[in-house]
Amino acid sequence: MRNLMNFLFKSIIIVLASLFLFSCGGGPFAKLPGGKASTPEGGIERARKNIEEGKGISLKNIGNRKTTYEFSTSNPLWRASFDVIDFMPLVTVDYSGGMIITDWYTDANTANESLKFTIRFLSNEIRADSLKIIVHKKTCKKGENCIIQKISSPKLEQTIRSDIIKKAAQLKIQDKDKKKKN
DSSP states (O other), rough: HHHHHHHHHHHHHHHHHHHHHTTTTSSTTTTTTTOOSSSSSSSSHHHHHHHTTOOSOOTTTTTOOOOOOOGGOOOOOHHHHHHHHHTEEEEEETTTTTTTEOOOOOTOOTTTTTEEEEEEOOOOSSSSSGGGEEEEEEEEHHHHHHHEEEEHHHHHHHHHHHHHHHHHHHHHHHHHHHHHOO
């Protein structure tokens, strides 16, 4: 009885292994006459042939999309912003969210007034409409009763924006020069 069980067990293993090896048309007989020699070897070619024969699904150009994500060190607009506001302490820097928020900055000449900048990046392109700059002003009377208000001074915002754009253009030119040298 035990020999019969061993024989059945081994037979089942051999049958399952054979089914596994030969079920997909592979195995040692695939390249012999009658085998599937017309099947391309590369994965992309097989997928393309299957789609042409209607044996699969196509995801159209989903795999061919190109990302516009850049690292912060390769984005001249981002680097220029830091160069322009390098004198201010930073609170939040979020490259993936496209935002820089500074801490309150007080100049030695204006002890009762502080400024805070928020710079939002709307695009990676070096253009004036790629940046949204918000300036807040905090005015305190002898350290108490502070009033915080958003400054709607287009002149200050425009000065910061133009300084960033000029610096970004210079950095982009420098990057192109470095690539030409390499």
